[in-house]
Amino acid sequence: MSESSATPRKNYVRPLDIKHGQVDMAHGAGGRAMAQLIEELFARHLGNEYLAQGDDGALLPAQGEGRLVMATDSHVVSPLFFPGGDIGCLSVHGTINDVAMMGAKPLWLSAGFILEEGFKLADLARIVQSMAAAAKEAGVPVVTGDTKVVERGKGDGVFITTTGVGVVAPGQALSGRSARPGDVILISGTLGDHGMAIMAERESLGFESPIVSDTAALHGLIAAMRASGADIHVLRDPTRGGLATTLNEIARQSGVGMMLQEKALPVNPAVNAACEFLGLDPLYVANEGKLVAICAENDAEKLLTAMRAHPLGGQSAIIGTVHEDAHHFVQMTTAFGGKRIVDWLSGEQLPRIC
């Protein structure tokens, strides 16, 4: 035995081979490999004083008089990487937005990973780094987490569940039950960018103008909207099911009807063209960086001005009004001057035959 090999090695455990390695079952078994994955990948990128506590949960400081808001969301997007983002930043933005739409200031996130055996560590590293960047930019750290590995073929690479905790100041809580007849409906930008970016990538449709996801954390925009002093009654992010589904949910929760103006709906021309091509309606296509705001009629212009002044609300628009309706119909005056219902989506939107 040579002298050098007898010397205790400082780093006896070989570091993760991010470049060539793959997730294997040991990464979810609770042993050294899992500890290593957490330490060298998750903690390295997502690290902060709470995550560093290393316990099963995070001990968090009290937040004065405010009430806590918690929201959770699971992310199973395919493909994992798409123009404008990936499952990592999406999982951070989505949950921050869910907390923020309640009128709360998002404070902390948890992240649960379900990894599939054989998943490339390099791809996982890209995802975690993207999460870290999104969490840092949003100022909302990931303070606790969990990892499981499932056998090859039993997952889709990686699933991420994030839970967000936030605090809402007294009198600031928002609910989908608060829309009132006479209120005005606003949207913070163009419709359908995320869903169409995913679909174009998934189906390799290769449109001439690449469509980019709008994934973004919206609590900064909401803070700016709040600062305007406008009397905001409802906030909601129109994710899966798009604007149409979100408005139907609010209409039912609040027991009201709504009337949209088709001409006022902002839609990116490339998204519009892609929807036209596939026979889809941008009203039903998912968004990940947009919000619907419903506010008192007199404050609508003030709120619109505040939204447009924020980088994430530059294309904000007033799109409709709330009225009394026992049937809770969401209707729309078409660009054509006619009227139609904007109904709940039935099942999935599927491309039509001809």
Next chain:
Amino acid sequence: MKYIDEFRDGEVAKGLAEAIRREANPARNYHFMEFCGGHTHAISRYGVSDLLPANVKMIHGPGCPVCVLPIGRVDQAIRLAVEQGVMLCTYGDCLRVPASDGLSLMKAKARGGDIRMVYSSADAVLLAQKNPDKQVVFFAIGFETTTPPTAVAIKQAAALGLKNFSVLCCHVLTPSAISSILESPEVRQWGTVPLDGFIGPAHVSTIIGSRPYEFFAEEYRKPVVIAGFEPLDVMQAIKMLIRQVNEGRAEVENEFSRAVDRDGNKKAQQLVADVFEMRKHFEWRGLNVLPYSALRIRSQFAEFDAEKRFPLGYASVPDHKACECGAILRGVKRPQDCKIFGTVCTPENPVGSCMVSSEGACAAHYTYGRYKDV
């Protein structure tokens, strides 16, 4: 969008609506059938009916390829996937069509059937090339518009020598359906169809031209205007139909001259003739069995015919007894006249054919227009 927004201009629509009002004789009623689901969808989605005078009524016809697909055919596709273990490929909107035993292709997929949504018949051929160990069947449905691409797929599979590709051919023909509306025994049973003219399907006519409709105009004295699927196209066609009725003419006119001529696409017609021949009988959902109304694969391409490759007996499955689709597809009744409309039969749980696709008459009224019923 260039070439699209021009046909959705609200200001032009107002002018056209005014012209229709001027054209329509207030002393009479006009009933026009838009044969194609694309027109039904445009009328509902853009609220075109709201712009028409009360004496001009639009009747939704049977021209939705998904709606007229009989349950027995979907059952065959499901059996192929579930019992024969084939990779079944089809267009997206076929997936939700209800079949027997509470199934649909989508539900059969959830039960383990290898069912793939494709955007074109060429994608199905590609899947067959990529999966040589699997039998790949393309479930081909649709009117004359989608038939040429299926012919191309079969010819391509033949050229490639593919042994694992076949087509379950359910392509149907527009003129037969129109004949059925005008002269089937059910019309006598349900009463006279109050039809003053037809809006002809644009996409179909890009293939077959406007000539096949001349027979209807002459034989039945019904004007036909071939029209595009944009709302302004539909309104222009209505105006042209009103004028024909007022002048006592019954001719085929072509509003969609930007893409349709009298003879159609001869290359596509030849492709279809090379690969397909007429079926003597074919069942349509809601319209029963219609003679010479569908296509089958010619014997020289028999190896690509799923009906010959697999044991697929056809069994007709009747619609729900209370379903009024037969009368609705012929324009004798309106969706809201059906007892199960919006209660038992909804887009989430379609019972009858007209509720199946968003282009069906019932689904269009439920989705876009039911506020008018309350």
